[in-house]
Amino acid sequence: MLRPVLFLSLILSAALLQAESTEVERVTQVIEAQGGSAALYNRRGEANFRAGSIDSSIADFDRAIRLEPRLAPQHWQRGISLYYAGRFVDGYKQFELHQTVNPSDVENGVWHFLCRARANGIEDARAHMLPISGDPRVPMAQIWQLFQGKATVEDVFRAANTPGRGALEDQLFYANLYVGLYYEALDQGHEASEYIGKAAKAPGATHYMGDVARVHARMLGL
Template identity: 40%
Template sequence: MATRAAPQQFDPETYTGSNPKVYIVRGMERFRKAKVQESISDFDRALQLSPALGPYLWQRGLSLYYADRFAEGAAQFRLDVSVNPNDTEEAIWAFACEARTLGFQEARKRLLKVGQDTRPYMRTAYSLFQGSTSEQDLAMVGQTDDRSHFYANLYLGLYAECREEVDLARHYIGLAVGSKYCATGDYMCSLARVHQKVRGW
């Protein structure tokens, strides 16, 4: 009697097939490990296989930011907001990309208009980048709970980076990484750690 061959185990690290979802998941895992360039390759492959995914690959935009490919990152985030006009975070990340290429004031002029976010810390973060509230206001909102504390400090750090205030950015990102919420599996918690690693902090 012929013996059946043992089924091959699926290994996402060596995957070369045509399922875009596998590349997105692998790209996210690679980004979490600060393998930024590799993550972009995976997101680009997913996009090549399924161009319709373009407006939904916000993860690609984040990777592009940390690869210093700011113009491409801004284009990705602007495309994302075009199909989700209530996405506060992607509007802010488009701002961050454009601040690095066009300057802080020009980025503020170009800040995408979005609907009102249901999360108080994101509403306040957006207002900060817009110029209608202060860093102190966002820090105060961050005292509400662990999640708010993390996000307030993450976006205070990004805001400081946009203003080229390196020491302040390092301080706030450090607070975000050290927050209790950063022990969760939130992708943005991984991003805060990647931020530190890429910047050499």
């Protein structure tokens, strides 16, 4: 018999998937009626990602870029979709491109690392880490040091539990997400599931990275 909390979680997950499928249909109707624009294809691409339709999200992001080529270096969302599609070389190239317009973003550097690690191994990923510095968000400095091999998981959570510029809940969300992804890069599946599961359940994570955590958790069967 399903535990009540697990049963509720399954109901909520199904409801979220239905909502995103409805959003995909809604945007598709607008595109068919009015013609596609970069903004509409981006919107549908994000909805497709949230619905777990990863390849469709990439196709929509590519359509947006064809319509507005200037979007190409901005498109970190496309890079994340490429990671989940298993297109790791394309993924790390997208994050290298994003680095040209957003050079201090630790998250971009981490996703580049994750793609490169899947494509070529951890040592290659560490040898080709992007030159990231100056991200003021807590605990991004410690997360970056963790992937560099210069900090521990405990260091990340010590920083995340320290009051900073952002809310503690948000700091802990990013700590859980990126520690989970770190363990996934190391092929430590149990630990990866534990932390990604915590990130996916963060009630305040209503942004796109919260969507990423929830999509990842569904892929893990959480």
